[in-house]
Amino acid sequence: xxxxxxxxxxLALVEDDxxxxxxxxxxxxxxRARALLAQAHADARAQVRAAFAEERARAASLxxxxxxx
Numbered sequence: 088x089x090x091x092x093x094x095x096x097x098l099a100l101v102e103d104d105x106x107x108x109x110x111x112x113x114x115x116x117x118x119r120a121r122a123l124l125a126q127a128h129a130d131a132r133a134q135v136r137a138a139f140a141e142e143r144a145r146a147a148s149l150x151x152x153x154x155x156x
Contacts, residue, residue: 088096
C-alpha cells in the first residue's frame with residue numbers, strides 16, 4: 088500500500104468515525120427534544136385541565152348562589 092493510499096484510508100477512517108459520532112450526538116439530541124416536547128405537552132394539558140376544573144367549580148358556585156336567592 089502506497090503512502091497516498093494509506094493517507095486516504097486514514098482520512099476515510101477519521102471521516103467515518105466523525106460521522107458515527109455526529110450521528111450518535113444527533114440521535115441523542117432528537118431523543119431529548121422528543122422527551123422535552125412530550126413533557127411540555129403533558130404540562131400544558133394539565134394546566135388546561137386545571138383551568139377547566141377551576142372554571143367549572145366557579146360556575147357551579149355561581150349557580151348554587153343564584154339558586155339560594
